[in-house]
Amino acid sequence: MTARPLAGADRWSVPAPVLSGSLLTDAEALRAYTAEAEKLLGELPAKPDRDAGQQQLAAEVLADQRRLRSAFLELHVERVYHALTGGLREQRSLSELVFAAAEAFPGLTPTEAQLAAERECGQSDKDGREIDQGIFFHWVLRSPQAGPHLMRAMLRPTQRARSLLGEFSRTGSLQLGTVRLELIDRAAHITLCNGRFLNAEDNQLVDDLETAVDLALLDDRVKVGVLRGGKMTHPRYQGRRVFCAGINLVDLHQGRISLVDFLLRRELGYLHKLIRGVQVDDAWPRPLVEKPWVAAVDTFAIGGGMQMLFAVDHVVAAADSYLSLPAAQEGIVPGMANLRLTALAGGRLSRQVILSGRKLWAREPEAGVVCDEVVDPKLMDASVDAAVDRLASPAVVPNRHMINLSEEPMDRLRAYAAEFALEQALRLYSPDVIDKVDRFSAGASSDRRNGSVS
Known part of the structure; x- marks a missing residue:
């Protein structure tokens, strides 16, 4: 972590501490080092107003802090997690955990005030404090004790x-x-109604979807859950059902897409609950209440919309609909798709869809790896009802439980999630992603103006 002279800016010359292996000693060293780093950053202009030398200086200071945080967590993550959860007796949400870490171990993760300040900025004007949250969850999820907890x-x-x-x-x-x-009847119908934005995903939609999934799983009257898009108010799709347009790129440009409350929460929250169920501590014989799920795809399922399909038990698609994962165009990692689509379709088709942006039209044979039924759009309602009837059988839940254990063991998902937490955080603030969302926001086609529609 040696400093280099920078034209037009002061040097960052505070040497990084050598960690001792003692949690208390190393935590104090981390606090002191990051305090000096934050003091220097506080003396710089806001990111949009920095000259080239100041930009380079800020980047080096931030990177050096991140190296130290990663080294600290590599040594101490399990002891840190024990301290934050009362020796594993408490269960905390992602946001609760990461802000508790900021208080208990100053300098380890951004404070609520630091995150609040960055939320006021567009994506390109942030210093990327969420990267430090990604580092934290990377090491927590990698831990064989903290991760499963x-x-x-x-x-x-x-x-x-x-x-x-x-x-x-x-x-x-x-x-x-x-x-x-x-x-x-026996089904909980969850309808996405973010119609003006073609059911594009944002922080609010993630919260609303998880709430709805929880309620469907907790209500004893519900035997099957159904996911479907509602009718649109978007001019081009007025009155038509649309499943989901993926991440809202306008919100991403404006800095309103959260790593923790959106990108990590959706994967470890409602999408994981679709597969595993919801935890109810006094439930017997297992503490997880599971139910089968049907997804009905009208018009398109893009990005996160297609990702939802990998977590359900039966997909009914209209014959004129299509599926896509525009990861290469958007520049971010498409959630758990790299894990789940590969399991369903194999590596070659997955590369075509994820790396090259290939659309899968529901009527194509290759779409059969995701779609169980492809029907005339006029028959969608009847086909969904028939799927609900089939999945309401009492034997479905134990069998889907065993299938899911075989297809996606918890440790396999956890290992992927650990890498995803860091990779996605870095992608959010990579120059190519920021350039793409800036150009999208400034002048994308009307098809993509209110969501990630291609």
Whole structure:
């Protein structure tokens, strides 16, 4: 971590401490070192106003802190996690955990105030404090003790879902902002209603979807869950159902897509709950309540929309619909798709879809690795109802449980999630992604203006 002279800016010359292996000693060294680094960063102009030398200086200071944080966690992650969870007795959400780390171990992760300040900036104007959160979760998830504990904690129902369960039990329907939840016979129908943005994903949609999934899993009347897109108000798709347009690139450009509350929470929260179920501690014979899921794809399932399909038990697709993962165009990692699509389709087709941006039209034979039924759009309702009837059989739940254990063991998912936490954090702040979302926001085609539609 040697400093280099920089034209037009002061040098960063504080030597990085050598870690001793003692948690208390190393935590104090981390605190002192990052305090000096933050003091220097605080003396620099805001990122948009820095000259080239100041930009380079800031980048070096941030990178040196990250090297030290990673080295600290490599040594101490399990002791840190024990301290944050009362010796594994407490289960905390991602945001609770990472902000508790900032308080208990100053300099390890960004504070709430630092994150709040960055949320006021567009993506290109941030210093990328979320990268430090990605480093933290990378090491926590890699830990054979802390990682499984966090994965289980993320399967708990949210507090919001617990508070709404009584109302859903009484009324059988809820409007949850961007999602509508309705009990129809034995099925909980979760309809994405972010119509103006073609059901593009944002922080709010992730929260609403997890709440709806929790409620469907917790309500004893529900035997099957159904995911479907609602009718659009977008001019080009007015009145048509659309499944999901993927990540909202306008929100990403404006800095409103959160690493923790969106990109990590969706994977370890509602998508994982679709597969594993929701954790109910007094449930017997297992603490996880599982149910089968049907997804109905109208028009398209792009990006995160296609990723949802990998987590359900049965996919009904309209014959005129298509699926895509525009990871190469957007520049980010498409969630767990690299893990799950490869398991379904093999490496060659997965590379075509993820690396080269190939669309899969539902009527193509290759789409059969994702779509169980491809039907005339007029038959979608009837086909969904028939799928619900088939999956409502009592033997479905134990068998899907065993299939999911075979297809995606928890440790395999955890190992992938550990790498994803860091890679996705780095991608969010990579120059190519920022350039792409800036150009998209400035002048993309009307098809993609309110979501990641290609």
